Amino acid sequence: MRYAILCYSCEDAIGSWTLEEERLVMGRLAAVEGKLMREGRLGPTARLLPTTSATTLRKSRKTVVLDGPYAETKEQLLGFYLVDCNGLEQAIETAIELAAANPCGGAYEIRPVDIMSLNLPRTPLP
Amino acid sequence: MSDIGWIDAALTSARPQAVGALLRYFRDLDTAEEAFQDACLRALKSWPQNGPPRDPAAWLILVGRNSGIDAARRRNKQTELPDEAAISDLEDAETDMAERLDGAHYRDDILRLLFICCHRDLPATQQIAVALRIVSGLSVRQIARAFLVGESAMEQRITRAKGRIAKAGGGFENPTPDERAARLTAVAAMIYLVFNEGYSAAGGDEAERRAPLCDEAIRLARLLLRLFPSDPEIMGLTALMLLQHARVAARFDAEGLAILLADQDRSLWNARHIAEGLALIDKAIRHRTPGPYQVQAAIAALHARAARAEDTDWAQIDLLYATLEVLTPSPVVTLNRAVAVSKVAGPEAALEMIEPLAPRLAGYFHYFGLKGALLKQLGRNGEARTAFDQAISLANTAAEAAHIRLHLDQLTEGADRV
Numbered sequence: 001m002r003y004a005i006l007c008y009s010c011e012d013a014i015g016s017w018t019l020e021e022e023r024l025v026m027g028r029l030a031a032v033e034g035k036l037m038r039e040g041r042l043g044p045t046a047r048l049l050p051t052t053s054a055t056t057l058r059k060s061r062k063t064v065v066l067d068g069p070y071a072e073t074k075e076q077l078l079g080f081y082l083v084d085c086n087g088l089e090q091a092i093e094t095a096i097e098l099a100a101a102n103p104c105g106g107a108y109e110i111r112p113v114d115i116m117s118l119n120l121p122r123t124p125l126p
Numbered sequence: 127m128s129d130i131g132w133i134d135a136a137l138t139s140a141r142p143q144a145v146g147a148l149l150r151y152f153r154d155l156d157t158a159e160e161a162f163q164d165a166c167l168r169a170l171k172s173w174p175q176n177g178p179p180r181d182p183a184a185w186l187i188l189v190g191r192n193s194g195i196d197a198a199r200r201r202n203k204q205t206e207l208p209d210e211a212a213i214s215d216l217e218d219a220e221t222d223m224a225e226r227l228d229g230a231h232y233r234d235d236i237l238r239l240l241f242i243c244c245h246r247d248l249p250a251t252q253q254i255a256v257a258l259r260i261v262s263g264l265s266v267r268q269i270a271r272a273f274l275v276g277e278s279a280m281e282q283r284i285t286r287a288k289g290r291i292a293k294a295g296g297g298f299e300n301p302t303p304d305e306r307a308a309r310l311t312a313v314a315a316m317i318y319l320v321f322n323e324g325y326s327a328a329g330g331d332e333a334e335r336r337a338p339l340c341d342e343a344i345r346l347a348r349l350l351l352r353l354f355p356s357d358p359e360i361m362g363l364t365a366l367m368l369l370q371h372a373r374v375a376a377r378f379d380a381e382g383l384a385i386l387l388a389d390q391d392r393s394l395w396n397a398r399h400i401a402e403g404l405a406l407i408d409k410a411i412r413h414r415t416p417g418p419y420q421v422q423a424a425i426a427a428l429h430a431r432a433a434r435a436e437d438t439d440w441a442q443i444d445l446l447y448a449t450l451e452v453l454t455p456s457p458v459v460t461l462n463r464a465v466a467v468s469k470v471a472g473p474e475a476a477l478e479m480i481e482p483l484a485p486r487l488a489g490y491f492h493y494f495g496l497k498g499a500l501l502k503q504l505g506r507n508g509e510a511r512t513a514f515d516q517a518i519s520l521a522n523t524a525a526e527a528a529h530i531r532l533h534l535d536q537l538t539e540g541a542d543r544v
Contacts, residue, residue: 012139013132013182015345021131049398052351052364053405067409068355088408112405114398 002043002121006077011051040122046082047115054111055088057095059103065092070109082113133173137166140183141263142349146235147187152194153298155242155260155288161194162186168193233353234301240346241309242291244316252287254320254339259284262342272323272336310354314363314419317346321367328523330382333374340371351406358413362420365406369426372399384525388435400430421450440469457483461493464500473503491520495530507537 017025036042051069058064081098085091088110095108141162148158165186179185243257255273258264264272270280301309324339347364354360376394379385407427410420425446432438447463460483468476477500480493487493498513514530514537521527 010136010139010182012349013135015348016135016138021135024131049402049405050348052348052355052361053402053409055409065412066356067361068352088405088412112401114401 015050037119042119043121044082044116044118046113046117049112049114051111054109055092057092057099057108057110059099059106059108063096063099069111070107072107075106082116130170132178133170136173136178136182137169137186138263140186142236142239142261142346143183143232144186144190145260146239147183147231148190148194149239150231150235150298151191155292157194157197158190159260160197161190164193164197165190234306236349236353237301237306237309237313238297240313240316240350242294242297244312245291245294247290247294248287250319251323252283253316254323255280255284256287256291257316257320257346258339258342260288261346264342268338272339274332274335310350310357310360313350314347314360317343317350318363318367318419320346321371325370328382328525329378329384333378333382337374340367340374343367344371356413358410358415359417359419361406361410362417362423365403365410366419366423366426368399368403368406369423369430372396372403372430382525383528386529387429392433392435395430403427403430416449416453418450418454421446421453425450438469440466444470457486458490458492461487461490461496464496468500468503473500476500477504489520491517491522491526494520495526498530498533502533502537511537 033042033045054069056066056068056070058066083091083094085094091110095110098108144165145158145162148161149155152158152161168189169182169186173179239261240257243253243260245253248256251273255269258269258272259266266281266284267277269284270277273280275283321340321343324336324341324343327333327336344364344367347360347367351357351360351364372395373387373390375396376390376392377385403423404427407420407423410423425443428439428443428446444463444466447459447466450459451463461480464476464479467479477497480497480500483493494513494517498510498517501507501510501513511534514534517530518527518534521530
């Protein structure tokens with residue numbers, strides 16, 4: 001079974017880290033990731049840019065583009081896409097295509113990716 | 127990270143909301159700050175033992191409010207303070223209540239706290255110092271270090287400024303939409319002042335001491351953008367500062383002399399800051415309501431997108447400066463536009479453009495620097511030398527003068543070759 005581990009935290013507090021604190025935490029995370037990689041278990045990882053850079057596409061009857069991250073709590077995170085886009089406009093167009101294919105309510109949060117590594121786990125898919 | 131490191135970051139990030147809410151309760155800055163200080167001391171004792179609260183800001187507001195009320199009571203008669211453990215036990219029920227009460231005010235509390243620092247009677251340097259003290263919670267020592275003044279002088283400056291703020295009073299009613307927009311504009315300008323105080327530092331030790339001001343301004347801008355997520359000018363301001371600050375590692379050489387944009391090692395630019403800045407500009411442009419910060423950010427974005435200096439899209443930069451000339455007409459904007467024009471249409475056209483600025487920029491170093499450089503490109507070396515000499519006499523820093531001397535040396539070398 002493959003698991004996605006989604007990272008939630010207080011952005012404000014993390015934004016207040018000093019450079020040393022940031023390096024310390026990233027170093028410790030890199031150690032864990034290194035171990036997972038040696039075990040052939042690590043898949044793609046990504047760090048996202050701050051939520052201030054996010055745009056949200058609401059899938060109502062007519063799609064609505066809103067500034068800011070997805071903020072409702074009555075819906076749950078069910079999956080994600082990683083798509084290469086030449087800018088926000090293309091990212092929104094892509095999300096609109098997806099919304100047309102699956103118009104059953106909800107939203108897509110469109111957030112630029114900061115750092116990404118595309119590892120492939122060695123363990124075969126079940 | 128140690129416990130203290132985590133708690134420190136949590137306290138810093140909760141500060142604007144917590145002090146903002148306490149200011150609304152007590153309507154007095156000193157009382158609000160003392161109450162927050164007290165809450166922080168209690169947090170340092172309580173959080174390592176009981177673990178961090180779910181919402182640090184709500185915890186600090188609740189504890190700070192109790193402590194502020196107690197302090198007021200104690201001034202009248204000696205009464206016991208409740209101990210932290212009891213407060214922590216109450217946390218869940220009361221925090222929820224405090225959260226609901228304060229959630230609605232969150233935005234205006236922070237905006238008010240930022241806004242009182244931009245009081246129009248306060249000169250720019252005082253606005254910056256007060257904002258760093260009250261909103262960011264930097265110590266007087268840290269601020270004094272950034273401003274290269276003594277601690278006691280800075281202490282006095284801040285005390286005087288806070289006195290003026292207290293005397294002015296008011297601003298506690300819920301702002302109307304118009305007032306809110308006006309506050310937002312003033313606060314954005316103040317944040318950009320904080321940034322420029324850090325960004326305009328000369329190289330070497332001074333730049334190192336002041337760099338934290340740039341980080342702090344960016345942190346405040348992100349905070350403001352979370353409060354007003356649809357404001358394209360706040361997006362523009364945040365993007366502008368990110369894109370400028372991205373170059374920090376490439377701006378000075380080992381001796382602390384400034385390196386011109388064209389000569390900077392672009393591999394030293396901070397790719398993460400650039401990515402975030404570009405993403406924000408992308409968002410802002412969708413609103414189709416250009417403003418000065420957005421246009422300046424769009425110009426910075428064009429520089430950031432160019433892998434090499436010669437890849438810079440000067441034609442687009444020329445157009446953006448033309449827009450900026452309409453939005454905020456100023457001879458300095460025209461002077462900057464002339465740089466783009468010289469790349470697109472040649473030095474002659476640029477020279478023609480800046481000639482009429484002479485009376486207004488007669489005391490401006492960069493005017494004569496650019497004029498000299500344009501004349502030099504045209505091979506009018508005698509006139510170039512005159513302009514460069516004027517520039518040196520107007521230079522504000524040793525680094526500026528050194529740059530012009532490089533030009534003069536090149537003129538001399540050229541003369542030798544001929």
